[in-house]
Amino acid sequence: MLTDIHPKLPMRNKNITKNYYINELGFTELVNVDYKEYLILKKDNIEIHFFEFKSLNPKENYGQVYIRLENIEAFYQSLLDNDIAIHPNGPLQNKPWGHKEFALLDPDSNLLTFGKKI
Known part of the structure; x- marks a missing residue:
């Protein structure tokens, strides 16, 4: 049985990626160990790994x-309120x-698509 997926991007x-996801999107660093060329970030139930x-x-x-997220409108509005750039072809x-x-x-052009079933 599959239970989780943790994409690697x-x-x-590392500092730019960490700053963007933590300060712009509200993620936290998952581990307290500094892996020189690797980063693990988490927000709610989402975990994303990054490799240098x-x-x-x-x-x-x-x-x-x-x-996928539950309250997409509120999250989208919070990004707009904080001047986070939305993809030019990807408004809500x-x-x-x-x-x-x-x-x-x-910052590295990884595409993050957020969605909710309607």
Whole structure:
């Protein structure tokens, strides 16, 4: 039986990634051990792992994760209220597949899509 999934996304700079997810999106660092080239962050029931990829070209990064959440409107509004950039093609909208979604890009162009079934 499968129980959880923890995606691993590339990061060029651990401090920049950590700052974005903690200070912009409200994640916390999961472990107190500083793994030089690895980062584990958590928010609610979502855990994302990051591995160092210094030569990553953000224009060629196809890292993506889809995150389901309960109160998508409130979370979306909190990002807008805090001037967090929403993906230009990803504002909050109902999709034909029955989900309300929005998207953003992290500092390394990992695509984070947030969605809720409607």
